Amino acid sequence: MTRWLVIAGASALAFVAALILWFPLSAALALTGARDQGLDWSRAAGTIWNGSIQDAELQRRRLGDIEVSLRFWPLLTGRVSLDAGLAAPGLFGSGVITLGPGDRLAVTGASLRADLARAEGIDPRLRGRPGSFTLDLDRVVFNEAGCVEAAGQAWTDALTHGDPRADWRGPPLTGPAVCEGEDLVVRLDGDDGEGEYRVLARMGADRALTVTARVRSQERSLRAFLPLLGFQRDEDVYVYAWPREGA
Template sequence: MRRIRLATARPALFGAMLALALLLFVPLRLILGLAGVGDAGLTARAAVGSVWAGQLRDARFGDVALGDLDAHLSPWPLVLGRARIELDSHADTPALALHGAVGVSRSGVRADDLTATIAPGRLFAPLPVTALALDAVSVRFDDGTCTAAEGRIRATLAGDFAGVALPQSLSGAIRCEGKALLIPLASQAGAEHVDLRIEGDSNYRATVTLQPADPAALSRLAALGFVEGAGGYTLSVEGRF
């Protein structure tokens, strides 16, 4: 039997195998740094493991804690020049739930099909929002402009605020408005609502509007900085992720 001799020289074959090994075991933290995921607002105390089977420990989006997340790079968007990181809540953090992906390209950032239950931190301060539920949320920013947004968000509230009884939740469907992402959350009765606008540079502005039925609450709201307007008493808070 005649043997078939490989034409590939040993140095070339060794180089190809080495390149493949490096690709398979490249650290997740290296790819995240190169892709600029941190500039999009997603940070972590540590990124461990390979790019195909890694973990983000104590992940955060701005002030919003996401817990430990399993993370891996999706290979096909790389062909289009975009880094897409698939995210799932780690099994050791059952109190938080998150599934979806974030993507970064030369022209912008995006979040794809995010479904999550997370703690919002001080994002909606001074309202006592204890949890945010995201339902199939997708957002895309191109060159700093919101170009696509869909999905729903529900905010769970606890207790009252300045003597004003609050509903159990506020909810709404997200959309682009001008260059910003608009998250309009309202109670079922419509007496309480929050408009959260997020710009492409990670600045945000939250406008809280309350319509208290108790006249005694009006002075307390005014003392906290609320201003009377046509739709009720309004307070605007600005910040940055």
């Protein structure tokens, strides 16, 4: 009798596993209300075991193509865990996405690399300028309200390439990724002895991204050049904001 119970249990587990592993990715996205959360796409193909989301957009900002692959063993503990990869012009990313109890979404071991000269969806005033940006997230956790836990590091060399119109080169910028209230925030700071540079990127619970930057410098060529990039003078500080108000 025990033997038959074991066989029946194993068969039932295999059947349930097959249903899960071969569940269409498009149906899974519909069930989770992904579009209501601001995620859109042109086509979802394959299954949650091995599928792809093509031409993905988040809050109308292009992400690119996303490949997903379900991890089986976390299912046995009531968690859905996916290996995800992102590819778009000038943008590459990877990480593990886990859905757990209480509508918690965790991203772990994530890495994002951007070639700023090729990446889409950035401010047209900055498009085509050389430089790279990296974001390494050890862990970030969201719930329905927003960011609840984050640990990571960001870096960019965008300023080190300078600009021939200004005869100027700036320092690399580095800083942490943390939660501030319900927002995920990345702070980048740099100082070259002649100026101070601060960048703040913020993603709120609505998945909308905003970027602000502040530059304080006595370098005349730089001060003349910053307005060409959209900076506005506020006393002795030049301030940049994206998206622009009213844009």
